[in-house]
Amino acid sequence: MTPDVDLTVRPPRPRVLRDRLLAADYRLFEKVAARHWPGGDRLLPRLSRTANHGVLWFAAATALAATGSPRARRAAARGLASLTLASATINTLGKRSVRRPRPVLDPVPHVRRLKRQPITTSFPSGHSASAAAFATGVALESRGLGAALAPLAAAVALSRVYTGVHFPSDVLAGAALGVGAAFAVRGLVPTRDRLPPPGRPRVDAPALPDGAGLVVVADQGAAAPDRVRALGDALPRAETVQCEPDEVRAELEKAAARAQVLGVCGDDGTVNAAAEVALRHGLPLAVLPGGSPDHLAHDLGIEGVRDLTRALRQGDAVRVDVGRFTSGDIERCFLGSVGLGVHPELVRERERWAEWLGAWPADVIAALRVLRADHHPLQVGLGGAPRPLWLLFAGNGTHHRTGLAPGRRHELADGLLDVRVVHGGRRPAARLLAAALAGPLTRSPAHAAVRVRELRLTGVAPGTLLAHDGEVTEVQGDVTLRKLPEALTVYRPFPRT
Structure with a gap:
C-alpha cells in the first residue's frame, strides 16, 4: 500500500x-x-x-x-x-x-x-x-x-x-x-x-479686490516694513500710514474717519489699540502680522500678506470676542489676555530680550530671570477674603497650550475667560513650573484653572501692575474683567473649497 x-x-x-x-x-x-x-x-x-x-x-x-x-x-x-x-x-x-x-x-x-x-x-x-x-x-x-x-x-x-x-x-x-x-x-x-479652524462662521464684510477703502496704520517701531510694502503691491488702492509708536493712536483715529476697513500692522499692543478704535467706529479690522508675537493674527490663521490679501479680496471675516477690564477710571480692551502677579514682569523681561534674541528665547530668559528674583505674592480677593497669589492669568477665550504664556486659541468667540491662578506659597518657582506643566483646566493646592464669563478682583492695591496684550498698566484698585461677545469683525482667510 x-x-x-x-x-x-x-x-x-x-x-x-x-x-x-x-x-x-x-x-x-x-x-x-x-x-x-x-x-x-x-x-x-x-x-x-x-x-x-x-x-x-x-x-x-x-x-x-x-x-x-x-x-x-x-x-x-x-x-x-x-x-x-x-x-x-x-x-x-x-x-x-x-x-x-x-x-x-x-x-x-x-x-x-x-x-x-x-x-x-x-x-x-x-x-x-x-x-x-x-x-x-x-x-x-x-x-x-x-x-x-x-x-x-x-x-x-x-x-x-x-x-x-x-x-x-x-x-x-x-x-x-x-x-x-x-x-x-x-x-x-x-x-x-x-487643528480646528478658529472663529465662528463667516460674516458679511466688505470685499476689497484692489484694496480701495482700506487704510493700514503701521507702527514703525514694531511692524515689518517689507510686509507693509508687499501689502501695498498686492492691493494697490489701499492706503498705508507709517508712524512712530507714540503716534499710533492718533493716526488710527484719523484713519478710522476715512476708512471703510481699518488695517493695522504691529505688535499686540498696536493691534489692541486698533481694535478699540474699530469698535468705537463700527469698522471691521484687518490685522497684518508684523510685530511679536502677533497672537490674534496667528490665531486667525494669518501668517503673512498672502493670507490677509486673500481674505480682503474675498470678504472673508468672522466676529470675535473682546475682553474688557475696568479699574477706577481706567477702562481698556484686551484681545489676548491680562495678567497680574509675576505676569507683568514676564512681559517686561520678554520685551527687553525679544528684539535681540527673538520671541522664544526671550520667553525662556524672561521666565528664568523672574523665577530667580525675590518676589512677594500678590494679595487679591476672588469672591471672598484676599488671598496670596503668585500669578493670575485671564485669557480672552480658552488657550490650549499649557504654560504661563498664552497659547493658541481654537475658538475666538466662546464668551468665556480662561482664568489660571497660581496660589501663594514658600516656593514660587516650583508652583509656577507646576502650573506651566499642568493642563488648561486643572485644580490643585498650588494652582487652579477655570472658565468664567466675568471675574471681579477685590483688594487689589492701587499701583499694582497689570499686563494686557503686551502692555503694562498700573491699576487704581479693584479690577473687573468681562467679555464683549462677538463685538469685533476681523478678516481671516477661509479654507479653499
Whole structure:
C-alpha cells in the first residue's frame, strides 16, 4: 500500500526566512559597493560625515528659521523635535535590542570608506533615522520645504550603504523609525492643518479686490516694513500710514474717519489699540502680522500678506470676542489676555530680550530671570477674603497650550475667560513650573484653572501692575474683567473649497 504523501506547501521556517533575507540584504550591499555613481565617491562620504551628530540638520533648521517665515520656523522646530525623538529611540532601544555587526568592508572601494569607522552596532541606521525624521517633520508642516529636503535626506541614507557602514535593511529600518517619530511628534503637537479652524462662521464684510477703502496704520517701531510694502503691491488702492509708536493712536483715529476697513500692522499692543478704535467706529479690522508675537493674527490663521490679501479680496471675516477690564477710571480692551502677579514682569523681561534674541528665547530668559528674583505674592480677593497669589492669568477665550504664556486659541468667540491662578506659597518657582506643566483646566493646592464669563478682583492695591496684550498698566484698585461677545469683525482667510 502506497503511503500518503503530504503535498501541503508550508511557509519557510523563521530561521530559514531570516537567512534568506540576510542573504538578499548582503547581495544588495555588494551591488551598491560595485556601483559607481558620477561624483559619488567624493560627495557621499562627505555628506555622511556632515550628518554626524545631526550637524547637517541643525544647520538646515537654522537656515529655515533665518528666513523669518512663521511656517518655516515651525517646520524647523518640528523637524528638530522629530530628530530628537528618533535619536533617543535609536540610542535607547534600537541599538541595544539588535546587536548586528557592521558590514565587512572588503567589497567597498577604499576611496569611499570613512576615515573613522563607527563602533556601535549596525541595526538600525541612526543617520537614516535622523534624516527621515527631520525631512518628514518639516514636510508635515510645509510640503514644499519637505519636498526640497527629501533628496538631501535620501542622499544621506544612501551614503550609509555607499560608504559601507550599514546594510540596506539597516537604512530602511532607520528611515521607517524616523518617519514614525515625526508622526508621533505630530500626535503630541498637531500641525496647524489638523487643528480646528478658529472663529465662528463667516460674516458679511466688505470685499476689497484692489484694496480701495482700506487704510493700514503701521507702527514703525514694531511692524515689518517689507510686509507693509508687499501689502501695498498686492492691493494697490489701499492706503498705508507709517508712524512712530507714540503716534499710533492718533493716526488710527484719523484713519478710522476715512476708512471703510481699518488695517493695522504691529505688535499686540498696536493691534489692541486698533481694535478699540474699530469698535468705537463700527469698522471691521484687518490685522497684518508684523510685530511679536502677533497672537490674534496667528490665531486667525494669518501668517503673512498672502493670507490677509486673500481674505480682503474675498470678504472673508468672522466676529470675535473682546475682553474688557475696568479699574477706577481706567477702562481698556484686551484681545489676548491680562495678567497680574509675576505676569507683568514676564512681559517686561520678554520685551527687553525679544528684539535681540527673538520671541522664544526671550520667553525662556524672561521666565528664568523672574523665577530667580525675590518676589512677594500678590494679595487679591476672588469672591471672598484676599488671598496670596503668585500669578493670575485671564485669557480672552480658552488657550490650549499649557504654560504661563498664552497659547493658541481654537475658538475666538466662546464668551468665556480662561482664568489660571497660581496660589501663594514658600516656593514660587516650583508652583509656577507646576502650573506651566499642568493642563488648561486643572485644580490643585498650588494652582487652579477655570472658565468664567466675568471675574471681579477685590483688594487689589492701587499701583499694582497689570499686563494686557503686551502692555503694562498700573491699576487704581479693584479690577473687573468681562467679555464683549462677538463685538469685533476681523478678516481671516477661509479654507479653499
